[in-house]
Amino acid sequence: MLTADVPPNQSIYIKNINEKVNKEELKRSLYCLFSHFGRIHDVVALKTPKLRGQAWVVFTEVTAASNAVRQMQNFPFYDKPMRIQYAKSKSDCVTKAEGTFVPKEKKIMQEEKVERRQHAEETQQPSMPNGATAVNGRPPSGQDTVPPNNILFIQNLPIETTGMMLQMLFEQYPGFKEIRTIEAKPGIAFVEFGDDVQSSMAMQALQGFKITPPNPMVISFAKK
């Protein structure tokens, strides 16, 4: 009774997306939100009657997609919980890169040739088997253990950092509300945004930003 029984795919299929959000903004938000998990090859969203409220995010790695499916499941995105599965088929940008892209009109015909293909595949083992990949290549940042929050927790700031300096940096991102610093605890701060999506975008944009060279800021979601 977990997610639907679709085999792993480097592309993920997202549904239950708020249909009111503009397509370009949607793509940008998805890009920002999911780039935590790995390199993104493409984001696809269509507003046709059949396809609105859905989107595809194409990762470079299957492991990134797997993490995204698990960790972003039910993430409150524009007020609706995302429902995420693996995509049912490879994205065109992937098959194009592989050189196996088949234009739409030919897809029907191509299915009848499946037996012929199977023989050809026996002689050629894929160098990168699908399922068991090594540990994901991401440095442990703590982000996977802390769920999304509209409030960000900033660490590793130079002690001379002021609230005003932080405001200059964070207020350029949509949904910015306020900076909170603590007199007794220099080097950290909290930054509040209107919602989880907005805070995620700012986190993505400013992660590692250096106010002074030895101090790349470390941004995570605040604990609830």
Added chain:
DNA sequence: AGCACA
């Protein structure tokens, strides 16, 4: 609910 590549 809905799996495409405008």
